[in-house]
Amino acid sequence: MEPLVHVRDLKVRFVSRDSTVHAVNGVDFDLAPRETLCILGESGSGKSVTLRSLMRLNPPRLTKMTGTVRVGGHDLVTTSERSLADIRGSVVSMIFQEPMTALDPVFTIGMQIRETIRRHETISREDAERRALELLELVQIPSAKRRLAAYPHELSGGLRQRAMIAIALSCRPKLLLADEPTTALDATVQIQILLLLRKLQQDMGMGVIFVTHDLGVAAEIADRVAVMYAGRFIEEGPVSALMRDPLHPYAQGLLGATVHGGVRGKRLTTIPGAPPNLAQVPTGCAFAPRCAYVEPACLAAVPAARSPIPGRAARCIRVPDHAVSTAA
Amino acid sequence: MIVLTQTTEILRQLPDVGGPAQPLLTIRGLTKHFPLRSGLLGRSTGVVQAVDDISFDVRKGETLGLVGESGCGKSTTSRLIMALLEPTSGEVIFDGQAVGYGGLTLKEYRRQVQMVFQDSYSSLNPRLTVRDSIAFAPGVHGVARRSAVTRADELLEAVGLDPAQFGPRYPHELSGGQRQRINIARALALQPRLLILDEPVSALDKSVEAQVLNLLLDLKDQFGLTYLFISHDLNVVQYVSDRVLVMYLGRVAEIGPVDTIYNGAAHPYTAALLDSRPSMDPDRRRLEPPLQGDPPNPVNPPSGCRFRTRCLHAEAVCADKAPPLAPAGPEHLAACLMVLPGSGHSQAPKLAA
Amino acid sequence: MIFYLIRRVLYAIPISLAVSLVCFMLVHIAPGDPINAIVPPDAPQAVVEQIKHEYGLDKPLPVQFGLWLYQVSQGDLGRSLATGRSVWSDLRPATANTLRLAVTASLIGFVLGLILGGLAGTFRGTWIDRIATTFAVAGVSIPHYWLGMVMVILFSVTLGALPAMGAGPGGATDWAWDWAHIQYLILPAVTLSVIPMGIITRTVRGVVGEIMNQDFVNTLRGKGMLPRNIFLHVVKNAAPNALSVMGLQLGYLMGGSILVETVFSWPGTGFLLNSAIFQRDIPLLQGTILVLALFFVALNLIVDLVQTALDPRIKRS
Known part of the structure; x- marks a missing residue:
């Protein structure tokens, strides 16, 4: 059976007269019907651009998009604007971060x-x-x-x-895209909306792709989580496993840096430095300049996705490929 | 450690006045009402009770966390404390001295109390370099230009930025x-005793948020500071605060030591707010939202207890009687009739006969 | 809403009064004694006093204003010093002519401005935008009396296609919407339309560009709305701002057509003002300015009310 969403080697560049931004640099994933995927990342990681690519909603005149994007059997990269408009809103639709500005006043x-x-x-x-x-x-x-x-x-x-x-x-719609839909809301309202979305997803049998920077939100709603950095999925896996035991050093850093109930009195772990400038595509591992475990091989080529256990993958050369278990 | 000997002679932290037992900041009955006008003659049709009769202390050397949702009045409170707004009534007392009206002058007061805002960009002058922004306020307070610049470079170093690299930017x-670090450095330039941090990390990414929180904790020890930390993020408030104050619709709902409140809130609103946090554990997800609906509009708020319209324990008495802050434990106060002995609420403690 | 309406209409009254006072005072502050215009310089003092008395010019200023205001409210704008005819009899056809000219010019300017501005805002940064913007800049910067003369040389003198002067057979008072008359209207109307065209283009370009960048346009695209559906949303969002600028432009055209009316000898209020100023004809001057100013106040009022009706966010209960 064909997955609801099928994405291979998705690349998105924003080209203007004086600059080019390589926002998404090769994303691959599938989404099954009725599945919820959370794309987790910080600002500039390419998570929203990836989401918008799933209905080709990035600004048309600036955006250069390549790769394969199929949603519900429709090819979104090559289809005409007119048939795209028929797909948007009926097969796939989207909710946004700021409901005030996203509705016509x-x-x-x-x-x-x-x-x-x-x-x-x-x-x-x-x-x-x-x-x-x-x-x-x-x-x-x-x-x-x-x-x-x-x-x-x-x-x-x-x-x-x-x-x-x-x-x-x-x-x-068969697929609902959600771009940080609870970020602008109050705490007591945020949980209401999260639970509503979870219920609607189950009742209507939709696939959901949910973009967020908030680990707690991902924990509440996701089946699977993809962590994004510099335009690539650097780790992907089931939500419990990924949150308990992240494989990629960036995912580990992000979890360590998140303030939650259990960390009072301890110093927060931080990730030194800042994300790379995306005017060029990083040639090696984009996280290498900030990584504590960096070695020459990291800079030689972009690490391929390695899968230590079925269903999990990370783009880090330190992660064993096809190992039986990491927990042992 | 950064040694600040050169400039401490020029601008140093003003000395403690009332001793460690006297609160650094005392807020008494602070109230701010914004009138609403409309109709044929522009008569007043309502009042936004942004802040309504709140009182609390900020103790020397502590971090008091202030939490609440939109419309609860936390930002208005911070602006009232900074004297950026004129209160409708109530007073602000700094280390035993009233602010304004024959007490501490605003200039003396603002030297000792500084603020860091959420929006790191709009709170910096875009036409000043980082170094000039930090050196600006000491210049106004009469520090010579050269000393102010030296001091700015020391502060840049203190907030973790290389002065040679970042000063001219x-x-x-x-x-x-980086901008938020500059804002913190600028707030420290006058050697204040109290920093009001209004959502200082809310606009930052998680990994950067952690860096800035670590920095704030370091600076607090290094500069002998007291913090009033305002945030809507309950996890961040728990992490940084010694005591926590919860506001709802312009009033104090609960105040107490952070562990006491996070382990056993006495006010149903605090409990619901804490239960609204995502669980961080995919295997133990929330099943029911603790509260329904949005916080009501602070125009014409409910009578009696302002939370009663959303409260699961509300009874008839809650509509009649505005609950005062009552002791719920050691150093722990809550404004709920279920805490007040003999209040008439069925779950209130009985009065000793 | 109804309260706001009443309040807004009530506000117009003191504004109109203030405008009248300014009209009245301007003439008295300006240099030159109006008496000199009607009385020969060597007239005996008694005659001067006599005439002053007849026109009420010997009374204190507040009394003159009160009397004038009372007469105006009765529809009596006084008599022209130069011709002795009632001001109203000259002003009425002139106002009608100016209104014809201004409305025609604004229709041309608004339609072109809306089209050019809408295109420029939708296709910001493309060659369409650059062409439309060039038109707009040219429109606001070319002096229109100069453009008027160029048009006369081109279309009347060289091509002989259109008449250069006047308002057609029958002069100032005998207008009809037929070709014999309309051909006289074309050149002055086109000349006058150039400035509002430029201003409307720039305004609409800005407003549309801003709206196209708002999140809700993304939402509309995201729910599959076609460009024509989105266009309707943009129009309704842009309308309040565009209308307010258009209303004010119409006001400016009413009062600002002096030069164009002079170039084309169009018998409107501008032409009338011109002669009233040169003849120091105070009652005519006051009457004309007052009518123009009241037009402006009324336009502002209408613009405000329409804006309120169009935008649900302006809550004026």
């Missing part, structure tokens, strides 16, 4: 849901209105009927994000 | 983490 919530449904389906205005109401109830917006006529600025942050989710789900 | 040439 001068149209009502109801209108923004209706126009999405009517773009992809032949349906009367009344039926679209009824579907919009059901969707607001699905995302647990209280007094949904009244909110259909509300403008985005009249809703609280949590309700706005729920409305955004309702729009994204309005045509029952 | 402009803010837009730096990363977010």
Whole structure:
């Protein structure tokens, strides 16, 4: 069976007159139907660019995209703008970090849901209105009927994000892309939205790709986690295993640097230095300049993905390939 | 360790006044209401009770963490303390001396209390080099240009940046983490005693956040500082703070030692806030959100206890009576009728007969 | 909303009063005694006093203002010092002519400006943008009296295609929307449209460019909306800003057409103002300025109300 998402050697460059940024430098992964993948990374790692490539949403005039990207059987790299527009919103849809700016301020919530449904389906205005109401109830917006006529600025942050989710789900997509959808929300609201997304994913049987910089969010929602650095997946694996025992030194550093309940009184581990400038594609391991275990072989070539146990992989020469177990 | 002998003669930390037992900062009944106007004649139709009658101490040498969600008034509180806003009522007392009105002048006060903001970029003058930004305030306070620059270089070194490399640069040439280090250096330039850190690491990546938190802990010992650390990130607050103050809709919900609160919150809001943190363990995920809905709007807040509209334990009495801060344990206060003996709430302790 | 409406209309009253006062005072502050314009310099003092009395010029200024205001509110703008005719009888056809010219010019300018600005904002940084921006800069920087003369030389003198002067057969008071008249309108209207065209192009380019960069456009693309659907969203977002600039431009055209009306001898308020100034015809001057200023106040009011109606974020309850 074909996976829901099939990505091979995805490369994205942003080319303008005075500079080129190599944002994504060869990403490979598959996503099964009903699976949730978290792409974890810091700013500039290429995680959002990768996500946007899955519906070719990066700025068209600047973006050079190569490789294979197939979503639900559609080839996204070569397809025309027009058939791409038919795929967006119906097969794959997206929710964003800032629900305030991601919704059109001068149209009502109801209108923004209706126009999405009517773009992809032949349906009367009344039926679209009824579907919009059901969707607001699905995302647990209280007094949904009244909110259909509300403008985005009249809703609280949590309700706005729920409305955004309702729009994204309005045509029952097979794949939902989420770009840090809880980062801008308050703590007590963030957990509500996370749990809602988890429930909707299960009820509707969607695949979800969730971009975040927050390990805790990944722990709550992911089946699998991919850690991104300098435009590559440097480690990938099931969420529990990866969080308990990361293989790649960068993933280890990121976990060590994350402040959580158990670290009070201890000094935080930090990763020295800063991420590389992506004006050129790094020739060796992009993390080598900051890595405590660096050796000459790291700089010779980009480390291939090595898999010590089935289902896990890391791009680090210190990781054994096809070993029986690392825990032993 | 960096030796600061050259300039300590020129600008040194002002001496302790009231001794270690006297709080460095005392906030008494601080209130800030913003009126809302509308209608035909622009009459007042409501009041945003951004901060409503809050009182607390910041003790010498401690880090007091201030947490809360949007609209709880934590940013307004920090601006009131910095005297960037005029309070509706209440007072700010610094080491026993009232600020303004015949007490400490604002200039004397601001020398001793400095602030670091969340947005590292907009809080630096884009037309000044890093070195000039740090040397600016001492210049205003009468330090000679050469000493101020020497001092700026020492501070750059103290925050982990090479003065020769970073001194001549402009803010837009730096990363977010580097800019935040500059902001910290600038705040330290006047040798303050109290630093107000308003979401200082919220805009930073995790690996950089850890670097800046480590730096803040080092500087605190090195410069003999007291911190008021404001953040929405409960994990960060737990990591840096000695005591924690939780705010909800302009009022203090709970205050106490960090371990006491994180191990057993007395206020239902604090408990819910702590339970809202992602679990960090994929095998023990959260199943139910601890609270429903968003924090209400601080315009015309609920009567009585402001949390009662979202509280699982709310009873009729909660709508009538605004709960005062009541002792919940050693050095631990909570504004909840379930803590106040004889309050009329069914779960309140009985009054001793 | 209804409160805001009433309040905004009430605000217009003191503004109008202030405008009237300024109109009234300007004439008295300006150098030159209006009496000199009607009375021969060697007239006996008694005659001068007599005329001053008849025109009310011997009373204290506040009284003059009060009287003037009372008469104005009765629809009586006084009599022209130069011709002795009622000011209103001259002003009414002139205002109508200026309105025709200004509205035609703004229609041309607004339509071109919206198209050029919309294209430039959508395709920012491309050759389309550069061409549109060049037009806009040329539009605001070419002096329009010079452009008017060039147009006359080109279309009237050299090509003989269009008339150069006047408002057609029948003069100032006999307008009709037929070719015999419209051909007189074309050159002055096109000349006058160039500045608002440039300003609207620049405004719309900025507004559209800014809207195209907002996150919600990405959301719209992400839900599969076609370019024409997105265009509708952009238009509704851009409309309040674009309309307010257009309203003000219409106001400027009403008052700012003196030079163009003079070049083309178009019998409008600008032409009237010109002659009133040279003849020190105070009642005519006051009346004309007042009418123009009140137009401006009314336009501002309309722009504000339309903006409020269009943008749900402007909550004025």
